[in-house]
Amino acid sequence: MNALPAVEVSQTPEEKFREYLASRPRTQRYTTQQRDMVKYIFSKHNHFDADELIDEMKRESFRVSRATVYRTLNKLVDASLLRRINLGDRTVYEHDYGYAQHDHLHCEQCGAMIEFENTEVEQMIRDVCQQQHFHYIGHSFVIRGICGNCNRARMTKRRLDLV
Amino acid sequence: MNALPAVEVSQTPEEKFREYLASRPRTQRYTTQQRDMVKYIFSKHNHFDADELIDEMKRESFRVSRATVYRTLNKLVDASLLRRINLGDRTVYEHDYGYAQHDHLHCEQCGAMIEFENTEVEQMIRDVCQQQHFHYIGHSFVIRGICGNCNRARMTKRRLDLV
DNA sequence: ATTCTTGCAAAGCCTTTGCAACTGC
DNA sequence: GCAGTTGCAAAGGCTTTGCAAGAAT
Numbered sequence: 001m002n003a004l005p006a007v008e009v010s011q012t013p014e015e016k017f018r019e020y021l022a023s024r025p026r027t028q029r030y031t032t033q034q035r036d037m038v039k040y041i042f043s044k045h046n047h048f049d050a051d052e053l054i055d056e057m058k059r060e061s062f063r064v065s066r067a068t069v070y071r072t073l074n075k076l077v078d079a080s081l082l083r084r085i086n087l088g089d090r091t092v093y094e095h096d097y098g099y100a101q102h103d104h105l106h107c108e109q110c111g112a113m114i115e116f117e118n119t120e121v122e123q124m125i126r127d128v129c130q131q132q133h134f135h136y137i138g139h140s141f142v143i144r145g146i147c148g149n150c151n152r153a154r155m156t157k158r159r160l161d162l163v
Numbered sequence: 164m165n166a167l168p169a170v171e172v173s174q175t176p177e178e179k180f181r182e183y184l185a186s187r188p189r190t191q192r193y194t195t196q197q198r199d200m201v202k203y204i205f206s207k208h209n210h211f212d213a214d215e216l217i218d219e220m221k222r223e224s225f226r227v228s229r230a231t232v233y234r235t236l237n238k239l240v241d242a243s244l245l246r247r248i249n250l251g252d253r254t255v256y257e258h259d260y261g262y263a264q265h266d267h268l269h270c271e272q273c274g275a276m277i278e279f280e281n282t283e284v285e286q287m288i289r290d291v292c293q294q295q296h297f298h299y300i301g302h303s304f305v306i307r308g309i310c311g312n313c314n315r316a317r318m319t320k321r322r323l324d325l326v
Numbered sequence: 327a328t329t330c331t332t333g334c335a336a337a338g339c340c341t342t343t344g345c346a347a348c349t350g351c
Numbered sequence: 352g353c354a355g356t357t358g359c360a361a362a363g364g365c366t367t368t369g370c371a372a373g374a375a376t
Contacts, residue, residue: 135309
């Protein structure tokens with residue numbers, strides 16, 4: 001995982017989530033399983049899909065049911081704690097809250113998600129939206145390719161293949 | 164649909180597809196249904212999903228089976244005649260062959276796909292990839308929001324709501 | 327004639343949902 | 352105690368696939 005600056009936030013993810021739940025038209029409840037999920041998810045900074053989360057949490061003896069995980073992930077995305085990234089053949093989640101806006105390089109070999117920040121992207125988006133009278137809500141930007149590590153591995157392999 | 168410059172190509176989509184089929188490890192065949200699909204798809208420039216294509220082609224009395232449509236769409240993407248765009252809740256296809264590289268604004272209200280070309284995007288991608296020693300293969304970049312038309316409609320509605 | 331493609335229906339995959347039991351507030 | 356949540360299993364939506372019949376070369 002690349003190091004991108006964390007963003008200063010005044011609330012913990014838990015607090016922010018409770019606020020979200022309280023703000024719903026019909027107040028929603030903060031349950032044990034939701035708490036476990038929020039704590040678990042924000043205890044590590046990585047990209048994960050629903051199944052990975054379920055497996056890992058089960059491995060650490062948390063009580064998680066598939067249905068509730070999906071329901072809670074949806075709430076977390078809605079609450080802007082998580083961002084959903086569609087990878088074509090997989091949907092992964094990452095921290096949204098407390099983390100700088102960024103985009104991704106996705107290695108097709110090893111699956112790595114490399115984060116990058118580029119100020120030009122944001123400016124460019126603003127320009128395009130203005131030109132097209134388009135009201136911006138969000139974007140998804142993923143560059144597909146082969147990461148440095150895998151490239152090096154390939155080179156080496158190629159060299160060995162020649163022997 | 165926005166007008167973006169078409170790109171000069173020396174082959175028709177059909178020719179290019181035949182070339183692709185012939186170049187496979189085990190030569191593949193060019194069938195009636197595939198020909199119909201290629202002709203139909205390249206007779207109009209729009210974004211469509213598998214179901215829309217099936218419905219429209221059936222309406223025009225073409226013989227199309229769901230399985231074959233999916234199989235052929237995959238081949239067309241593989242042959243670089245079509246590009247697949249993942250919209251999160253829908254997968255759409257657009258012409259790749261004979262069409263300039265571009266990205267999209269996707270209206271969440273009316274579903275419109277507005278194409279835009281921006282040279283900075285490409286430069287920026289090159290920079291980022293170089294910095295990260297990343298071998299570029301492709302990218303997907305979709306800006307989500309509300310298009311000009313829908314915005315205007317909203318404004319009007321809002322004004323009416325006040326009466 | 328041989329080998330690939332088609333079409334059907336079935337299976338796969340991921341995600342959502344109906345409902346009865348349960349739990350937070 | 353009431354209203355929202357959970358868990359199960361079933362259903363959904365989209366896409367792929369096994370296989371026998373059919374078509375391309």
